[in-house]
Amino acid sequence: MVWLRTAAAYIAVVAIALTINFALPRLAPGDPLSFLLPEDVLAEMTEAEERRVLAEFGLDRPIPVQFADYAAGVFTGDLGVSLRYGAPVMDVVMDRLPWTLLLMGWALALSSLLGTALGVMAARRRGEVRDVGTTVLVLALGSAPVFWVAMLLITLFSARLGWLPSFGAVPLMARPGSWEYVAGIAERLVLPVTALTIAQTAGVWLTARSAMAVALARDYVTVARAKGVPERAVFWRHALRNAMLPIYTNVTIGLGSLLGGALVVETVFSWPGIGQLVVAGVEARDYNLLQGVFLVATLSVVAANLLADLTYPLIDPRVRR
């Protein structure tokens, strides 16, 4: 019965999200005409001619008809044609997805590890100079605009030192699959992953530090200490295991953002991911493309929440009861 209720809740969430995904791009002022044709051409077009262009993409049909088409497409996988790319939306999105997974996956993994490690260490030395220093550094970096951090990294490591490429995901001239190709991807990954890691670490760090500080102040920690359990064991076995619960939730939900892409970082580094598709879709008012990208983002967030729901009892026995 509980499972049925949970499933119904998820279905309702997805249905509402899909409706918002359809409505949101259309609520923005404008339409694709301004992207398809320059102003000097639009200047003389009649309304009938404008409708004719919109009809090429089915955008002259009533909104309920467009919605029905979109809803059916969600189940069949046919999300229409992107007016910006002239290709099926599903193909365009699937082409970009691996690049976003690669970028966001590394950033999530590194920021989770780094944020957790630094947060836990900070909680252990709470109030000490090292804790204050780490707090200032992490919060300062986390508060810095990510585009600014990205530009600093490019300026330092590409322009000044010449160590790393400043844009793109692949070396154009390398044969796909070759060592040069793989190495080229790896070196192009470093700067955008670093920028994203810097931006995302602060959130994990705050959660980890706070959770660990709370855990260290709990009665069971005091009892353990009173019983003479060594401090190292108190810290790692008693406090950290309990502190991991909110950190795990944080990281699991972060998985949901994996497929959403990173708009700013992808734009600055010309990284061909989902984030750039969002920017391109908004610029062109490419409704089909935006619906497709939002669909992927919605499903990934829902899937991440589902994963958290399903796995939480495994790490926290209290939830099983």
Place this chain on the structure above:
Amino acid sequence: MLRTLSRFASLALIATGGSALAQGVAVGESGNAVEPARFVSEVNNAGPTEAERLTLGMWVSAGNVTTYTIGNSWNDWVLWLVYDKLREPSPYVGNSQDWLATDIVQVSDDATVWDITLRDGVMWHDGTPFTAEDVAFTFEYYREGPPNRWTHHASSVPRMVGIEVLGPLTVRLTSEKPMPNFDRITAADLPIIQKAQWEGVENPREFTEIGIGTGPYRLVDYEADRFYRFEANENYWRGAPVVQHLDLVMIKDPQTMFTALKTGEIDGAARPVPPELVLEWIDDPDIEMISAPTLWGAWLDINVARAPFDDRELRRAITLAVDTAPMLERIMLGQGKPGTHSWPHVDSFWTKPDLAAPHDPATAMAILDERGYVDTDGDGMRELPDGSPLVWDLKIASNQPLFLRAAEMVGDQLAEVGLRVAVESVDPGTLSALWRTREFDLRIADITPHGIADQDMLIILYRGDAGRELVFDEQKAAIVERWLDAPTREERLAVSYELQEYQTRYPNRVMLWYPESTFAYRWDAFDNYIPSAGYGIFHKYSFLPEDARGDVADPLLGN
């Protein structure tokens, strides 16, 4: 100190030197000329004039490089790598030369019938011969098919009523209105597409195949928004290009693109260098810069479809209140020309040479007083004639920081004559939509050479505006009608001049500045760029052998 002085001296030369030298350029009957390009860097190195491979940065996607996925002057140079026109280089210069055509002849006295003789031996990229069928098909497709940036040449300005193939290499076109400049404008603007590839294509915007052209480069691979790979067409009828492989990579962020140029990841940046970076790079040992005429402009757009801007005297007061000279100095760091010449572009072949839009706030205030825009509540700002508050919105696109500065200056200048504006920044898509639905008061935007350096497009803009005007302007409409009926070049130019004067006095667009477009490249990779009006230096002519270029390039001073 000396270096700084040297930099400013160079910039001053860029800004002022060209105009004096331009006076002596022969331009034909219009009396106006494109200003010569200028070599900007302090040192002119001698780099290679040929290259095996060149990587250029671009910032606006070109789709699959067809006339339906390229529609503006940001990236039309990519299209011209693949496609040719009947005459080249462009409609902006007035002296285009035969390209795919060997002869274009006016047949009827009223300039409605023209015969085109085509070059023999030209081949499409797929190895099939180029024929009159392709040219006729191009005009038919553009007349009947979905609209794009070029279709107006066949569908409306003027509409072609007869398209006949007279022989394997001869086509006759008949239009419903005179087209005395067919050879100079339409023939120099319209890309010719292959009948075999396009005749079955009903929705060209969903067509994803690689376009087949007759141009010097074949597109061999692309991923829109990521990269384009071109290979030289060794059989190009004017001679094989001097760069064998041309790779274009998409870099949207300007800072990243110029960093990539500096680090050598790309060999050229196909977007103008920001004014402040020109100063920084003027003595850079790796990079050379050329200031080339791109014929762009920035203007203040007045919405004539909304009261009270239908009052032409009010618009005159606004243009008199705006002072464009300080804008050029403060915003463009002097790199360009002020909008005092009004529009069309000060360097366009079609522009009346002595146009002038003076800055005269005293007269502006007198006009405003006379029209009833007076300060009734004593706050120092004027109210509308009915006494209600006057606050006009001035919209700009959020991705245009220079326009934000310009908007603030326009706001200050209008405030000096008692007019209050509120600057509002919106995303580019929204601004464009507001423009189309005429839901704005004032707007600052840029305008491409197609809009301000092509006589036919000027009429389209004037006529389009007329259709959207709140009160129909009979005087302007009458001039436009006379232009449409003018059967000779001379008559048409004279009427165009009349229209330009009228528009300068009662503008619906106030020209703010004409930017100097400076382009940068790494001279050690390739050092054989030539300027061409409207395209800058990155275009197919730069990659053709010297003897194949003909007269498509502009003079380059200081090289």
